[in-house]
Amino acid sequence: MSHLSSDVDITEQINKRLFLNKSIVIHWFRQDLRLTDNPALSEAAKNGLLLPIYIYDEKNSGDQHLGAASRWWLHNSLSELNKSLNGKLSVFSGDPKIILSDLVDKHNVTAVYWNRCYEPWRIARDTQIKKELENRNIEIHSFNGSLLWEPWQTLKQDDTPYKVFTPFYKKRYLYSVPPREPIAAPAKLDLCDCKSDKLSISELGLKPTINWHDKFIPLWKVGEVGARERLSAFLEGELTNYEQGRDYPALKSVSRLSPHLHFGEVSPNQVWYASKFLESSDDQEHFLRELAWREFSYNLLYHFPALPTDNLQTNFDSFPWVENEESLRRWQEGKTGYPLIDAGMRELWQTGYMHNRVRMVVGSFLVKNLLLHWHQGERWFWDCLLDADLANNSASWQWVAGCGADAAPYFRVFNPTTQGQKFDADGEYTKRFVPELKAMPNKYLFNPWDAPEEVLNKAKVKLGTDYPNPIVDIKLSRLRAIEAYQFLRDQLSTIDS
Numbered sequence: 001m002s003h004l005s006s007d008v009d010i011t012e013q014i015n016k017r018l019f020l021n022k023s024i025v026i027h028w029f030r031q032d033l034r035l036t037d038n039p040a041l042s043e044a045a046k047n048g049l050l051l052p053i054y055i056y057d058e059k060n061s062g063d064q065h066l067g068a069a070s071r072w073w074l075h076n077s078l079s080e081l082n083k084s085l086n087g088k089l090s091v092f093s094g095d096p097k098i099i100l101s102d103l104v105d106k107h108n109v110t111a112v113y114w115n116r117c118y119e120p121w122r123i124a125r126d127t128q129i130k131k132e133l134e135n136r137n138i139e140i141h142s143f144n145g146s147l148l149w150e151p152w153q154t155l156k157q158d159d160t161p162y163k164v165f166t167p168f169y170k171k172r173y174l175y176s177v178p179p180r181e182p183i184a185a186p187a188k189l190d191l192c193d194c195k196s197d198k199l200s201i202s203e204l205g206l207k208p209t210i211n212w213h214d215k216f217i218p219l220w221k222v223g224e225v226g227a228r229e230r231l232s233a234f235l236e237g238e239l240t241n242y243e244q245g246r247d248y249p250a251l252k253s254v255s256r257l258s259p260h261l262h263f264g265e266v267s268p269n270q271v272w273y274a275s276k277f278l279e280s281s282d283d284q285e286h287f288l289r290e291l292a293w294r295e296f297s298y299n300l301l302y303h304f305p306a307l308p309t310d311n312l313q314t315n316f317d318s319f320p321w322v323e324n325e326e327s328l329r330r331w332q333e334g335k336t337g338y339p340l341i342d343a344g345m346r347e348l349w350q351t352g353y354m355h356n357r358v359r360m361v362v363g364s365f366l367v368k369n370l371l372l373h374w375h376q377g378e379r380w381f382w383d384c385l386l387d388a389d390l391a392n393n394s395a396s397w398q399w400v401a402g403c404g405a406d407a408a409p410y411f412r413v414f415n416p417t418t419q420g421q422k423f424d425a426d427g428e429y430t431k432r433f434v435p436e437l438k439a440m441p442n443k444y445l446f447n448p449w450d451a452p453e454e455v456l457n458k459a460k461v462k463l464g465t466d467y468p469n470p471i472v473d474i475k476l477s478r479l480r481a482i483e484a485y486q487f488l489r490d491q492l493s494t495i496d497s
């Protein structure tokens, strides 16, 4: 027995020495958890023994710690990536500056490769790491693996960034050269790992401690294979009714690619070219336009790094938001008494996703009918969405609140009753998430407070007991919102004059 263990020791030492002598290049996975169309990985793979790493960096992220739903996704996505790397993904937790420096100290690292990220805190961190490693003669190679075009490539004629979507879209999408074509996964990966230092993925502690995430399991196939399957299924099926269907939350007409795109399990280039490969149609054009909104959000975040916190239109700084814990809690729990709002908020909680139209309606309700600060909605979405994305979430909340670039006009207050009647006319979506209204006739589904007593009795709904009474009067709260926005304009004109 002792003979055997000393043999093992010797083999390990030999391996270690071999490992130490060989030059190593690191591919640092971040928002690019895939092997195909991964420009940094493909280049790294050409240049020697490859050490693929992931660093869970909670401390450097300022206020943007990963939300609970994102942590669940990340845990699963890393596990899938590790499988496709034959278990060779080395996973760490902590400050990447220290971890990378440590790896350089211990091993013969000659270069580090990564795909660029665009969150302001990541840009600051990466810039510092690049400087420090280059000072130690380590080559740094960074690539674009997350966007169709770099944000600094799409500027107005006067070299300032676009704040309005349509001209951005026209310049970038309609009149420019096509984006980079996707590349295949590296044909060969000569991989190594650092067994002694790395953690297991479970040790990152990303899996939520309470079991609310179990319900996500049948709904999502996390990872690169899942992303590819989702994309194919969408292009072969749901895309054919995208233009019309994308507004109806009960229909399967959207791609549900957003978490896959966020974590980089599929690149926008892969999505773009896979859709372009099909015969052109209005559905295809509309879908590509949505991808362009993603690029626009990243463009805003890059050029206006305070987007997650500061109103892009600074006149909103004096907006009279109210504080109301009770309203916020009822909005979060889907107990506002407005069935479409409640369906959306419960969809979010139960599936980690919410349909885009409903996101707009619940957002408008929070900031306009409840007059709660858009930060409150942004934070809740950040925690609950599987696709929580700093650029898309911040830009969209600013859009909803009216304080962002190219935002919804202040007088556009979505009416949750008419939105429900229009976009979920037969109540399929709403009844799925608000089952207590299952037996309500469609005529009163979105306004149960108008239903005569006998209708409520027949549907077995006692308002205030089985289903809440509305927390605000929709007409009065709309007027209050418009008054508040008017106040802002008056303030502005007083300052201006």
Ligand SMILES: Cc1cc2nc3c(=O)[nH]c(=O)nc-3n(C[C@H](O)[C@H](O)[C@H](O)COP(=O)(O)OP(=O)(O)OC[C@H]3O[C@@H](n4cnc5c(N)ncnc54)[C@H](O)[C@@H]3O)c2cc1C
Residues within 6 Å of the ligand: 246, 254, 255, 256, 257, 258, 259, 261, 262, 290, 291, 292, 293, 294, 295, 297, 354, 355, 356, 359, 360, 363, 381, 385, 387, 388, 389, 390, 392, 393, 394, 396, 397, 400
């Ligand atoms: C208040 C609010 C918050 C939002 N927060 C997020 C967020 O955190 N993360 C996120 O990815 N999206 C966010 N969105 C945008 C949009 O709702 C989602 O991208 C979309 O619903 C995702 O579903 P899908 O993949 O089926 O979209 P599809 O309709 O199939 O669109 C394809 C892709 O285009 C992009 N896209 C679509 N619509 C938008 C949009 N309006 N803005 C930016 N990109 C878009 C997404 O990457 C999406 O996956 C938010 C919207 C609102 C109104």
